[in-house]
Amino acid sequence: MVEFKNISFSYSKDSGVYDIDLKVDDSEFCFLVGPTGSGKSSLLKMIYFDILPSEGEIDVLGYNSKKTKKNSIHKLRKKIGVIFQDYKLLKQRTVYENIALPLHINGVGRKKIKDNVEEALELTDLVDYQNKYPDQLSGGEQQRVCIARAIVKNPELILADEPTGNLDPAAAHKILKILEQINKEGTTIIMATHNYKLISDRDYRIIELKAGNLVSS
Amino acid sequence: MIDQFAFLIAEGFKSFYRNKLASFLCVITIFINFSILGSLFVVGYNTNSLVDFFRSKYSFEIFLQNDVDQDVFTDFIDKLSKNNIIASTELIDKEKSAAIFKEEFGEDVVEMLGYNPLPLSIKVFINEESFEFDQVDLLIESINTYDFVDEIEYRGRYIDDIEDRINLAIFLFLVFVIAIIFLSYQIISNTVNLSMTNRRDFIDILKYNGASGFFIKIPFYIESILYSVFGSVFSFLFVKYFFISFNTYFGVNVKLDDYLWVWIIGFSIFIGLYSSNQSMKRNLYE
Numbered sequence: 001m002v003e004f005k006n007i008s009f010s011y012s013k014d015s016g017v018y019d020i021d022l023k024v025d026d027s028e029f030c031f032l033v034g035p036t037g038s039g040k041s042s043l044l045k046m047i048y049f050d051i052l053p054s055e056g057e058i059d060v061l062g063y064n065s066k067k068t069k070k071n072s073i074h075k076l077r078k079k080i081g082v083i084f085q086d087y088k089l090l091k092q093r094t095v096y097e098n099i100a101l102p103l104h105i106n107g108v109g110r111k112k113i114k115d116n117v118e119e120a121l122e123l124t125d126l127v128d129y130q131n132k133y134p135d136q137l138s139g140g141e142q143q144r145v146c147i148a149r150a151i152v153k154n155p156e157l158i159l160a161d162e163p164t165g166n167l168d169p170a171a172a173h174k175i176l177k178i179l180e181q182i183n184k185e186g187t188t189i190i191m192a193t194h195n196y197k198l199i200s201d202r203d204y205r206i207i208e209l210k211a212g213n214l215v216s217s
Numbered sequence: 218m219i220d221q222f223a224f225l226i227a228e229g230f231k232s233f234y235r236n237k238l239a240s241f242l243c244v245i246t247i248f249i250n251f252s253i254l255g256s257l258f259v260v261g262y263n264t265n266s267l268v269d270f271f272r273s274k275y276s277f278e279i280f281l282q283n284d285v286d287q288d289v290f291t292d293f294i295d296k297l298s299k300n301n302i303i304a305s306t307e308l309i310d311k312e313k314s315a316a317i318f319k320e321e322f323g324e325d326v327v328e329m330l331g332y333n334p335l336p337l338s339i340k341v342f343i344n345e346e347s348f349e350f351d352q353v354d355l356l357i358e359s360i361n362t363y364d365f366v367d368e369i370e371y372r373g374r375y376i377d378d379i380e381d382r383i384n385l386a387i388f389l390f391l392v393f394v395i396a397i398i399f400l401s402y403q404i405i406s407n408t409v410n411l412s413m414t415n416r417r418d419f420i421d422i423l424k425y426n427g428a429s430g431f432f433i434k435i436p437f438y439i440e441s442i443l444y445s446v447f448g449s450v451f452s453f454l455f456v457k458y459f460f461i462s463f464n465t466y467f468g469v470n471v472k473l474d475d476y477l478w479v480w481i482i483g484f485s486i487f488i489g490l491y492s493s494n495q496s497m498k499r500n501l502y503e
Contacts, residue, residue: 048425071430078427088422092235102426107221153426 001026001157001188002047007056007065009042010212017042017212020056024190029183031199032192034209040192043209044159047190048080049073061156078106081150081187085162087142089134095145096121096130102153120148124178140171147175151182158182160191164198172198225432229439236412240444243408247448247485248455250397250404255456255481257390262474271380275348277357277371278309279339285365290337293363297341302352307340314338336367350374398488405441406492412440413500420501434497438490445489449482456481 002024010016017039024030032040045051047060049068058065063076081102089098099120103113121127124144134142143163150158160179164172176198183189193199199206208215233240281290297306309317314335318326327333343353350373357369413420423433457478460471474480 050425074424074427074429074432076427077425080427082425088418088425090419090422101422104221104224105423105426105428105432107218110220113220149426 001028001061002190003059004043004046005056005058007046007053007058009046009051009053009055011042015212017046017209020214022207022214022217024188027183027186027188028205029180029189030191030205030207032190032207032209033194033196033199034215035194037211038209039212040194040209041161042212044082044161044190044192047157047159048077048082078153079156081153081155081158083143083146083150083158083160083163085165087134087146089142089145089149091134094131094133095126095137095148098134098145099148099152102149106153108153116152116154117148120152123151123181124148138171140167140174143167143171143175144178147178147182151187155187157188157190160189162192162194164193164195169198176202225435226439228436229443232412232416232436232440233443236408236415236440239408239411240440243404243444244448244451246404247401247444247489248451250401251449251452251481251485252455252459254394254397254484255452255477256459257394258477258480259456259460259471259473261390263471271376274373274376274380275343275345277341277343277353277369277373279341279360279366280368280370281337281339282365282367283336285337289365293365294339297339297360300356302344302347302349302356304342304344306342309338309340311335311337350377401485401488402492402495405444405489406496408444409437409441409493409496410500413437413497430501433501434494437493437497441489441493442486445485446482449485452485453478453481 002022004020004022007020008016008018010018015037020043032043034040042051046053046058046065049058049060049063049065052065060076061079063072068076090101093101096117099117100113103116108116117130118127121130124147126141126144126148129137129141129145134145137145143166147160147163150160158179163179164175167175172195179189179191205217207217294306294308297303311333314337315326315333318324318335326335353371353373357371360366361369420433457473460473463469464471
């Protein structure tokens with residue numbers, strides 16, 4: 001599914017990720033943990049080829065970071081759902097329109113869009129909010145919209161970058177529950193977090209990063 | 218596929234609508250630019266009649282006395298034909314002169330006066346390839362020495378002067394056209410830049426969700442087409458009705474090309490697409 005082969009990338013002299021060798025299998029749910037600046041987000045960005053390693057290579061869903069041409073990266077991204085800490089929702093669009101966006105990109109027909117969006121709304125418990133705008137929602141609700149947008153296209157892999165970072169414990173717990181439910185249906189999930197308390201009682205693989213280096217996996 | 222296309226079209230319109238003030242200013246600027254460009258095009262289209270005027274630089278007309286002897290006259294034409302700088306000659310006899318008079322003034326001079334007072338004349342065409350004013354002046358001077366020559370009508374130097382001025386005007390016209398095209402390019406490009414900056418979140422979300430570069434560009438192409446179409450349609454209507462009114466008011470006949478609208482709208486769309494494409498190249502791959 002995802003394989004890092006001795007990859008390194010640095011933004012500056014003291015910031016980046018170094019010599020990471022890691023493999024994530026199909027249907028796995030794993031947490032990427034580490035303090036702020038440890039390289040969690042960089043590693044996730046490398047998975048959807050937003051940044052490319054300066055050394056080594058990554059294989060993601062059959063796409064290799066060295067062999068994939070720049071104009072083919074979008075094909076990989078169609079198979080990945082990304083959840084952002086800052087939600088990245090379009091404020092001038094309703095919840096329904098935000099969730100439907102990836103399906104428009106994939107060229108899905110109107111009827112199928114309706115079915116998929118309704119399914120995602122139900123899974124994230126947002127049916128009553130579908131006609132509201134992001135600014136009318138709480139942080140937890142906005143994050144659920146972001147999750148719904150990520151799952152609506154039935155991706156093979158979901159990358160969640162600190163999805164609970166801005167949320168209170170109850171909302172964070174609810175988000176995690178939803179992600180677990182998605183994972184049970186077979187979707188691979190890699191979630192970056194620095195909230196050890198939230199994941200400590202869960203029996204999932206933990207990949208730990210510190211100052212850009214892999215501490216344990 | 219149709220749904221996807223409809224989505225992209227709708228996004229283009231939304232973008233146009235959301236940038237209200239910038240879109241309005243862009244349309245107004247295109248309208249002004251293409252109104253000037255369209256008017257210049259109409260002026261250029263009507264310069265064909267000038268070509269005939271300029272051609273007369275390479276000819277002059279010799280008017281002869283009424284009592285000229287036929288042998289002298291034939292001998293004179295022979296001499297002219299042998300001159301290297303003369304390409305050909307055309308005899309305009311009294312009947313032909315009367316016909317020309319009728320065509321130009323609408324009156325039959327013979328019917329009006331009871332006789333034909335118009336002189337016999339010879340139209341002399343000068344060899345354009347070896348044309349030189351000094352030689353023509355010398356030739357005219359020598360022809361003038363003949364007793365049977367009444368008058369020689371030649372406007373060469375006068376036409377040359379006008380031609381110089383018109384060439385300068387054409388040069389300025391081209392500079393002006395280039396400036397207008399460049400201005401239109403800059404305005405559309407900057408408006409699309411602004412639109413892309415305003416919609417950076419939208420572009421990022423499209424990108425992270427697997428949209429290809431072309432998919433992201435389409436709404437902005439549509440937006441620039443809308444600027445071009447609105448601006449140029451208004452400018453076409455303005456140019457058309459301006460010249461119709463001009464013709465009516467001044468009683469002249471400035472002709473409008475049947476395909477003027479195709480030129481104005483097509484050219485505006487071309488500039489719109491090109492400038493938005495350049496703008497997107499800068500914005501999407503930075």
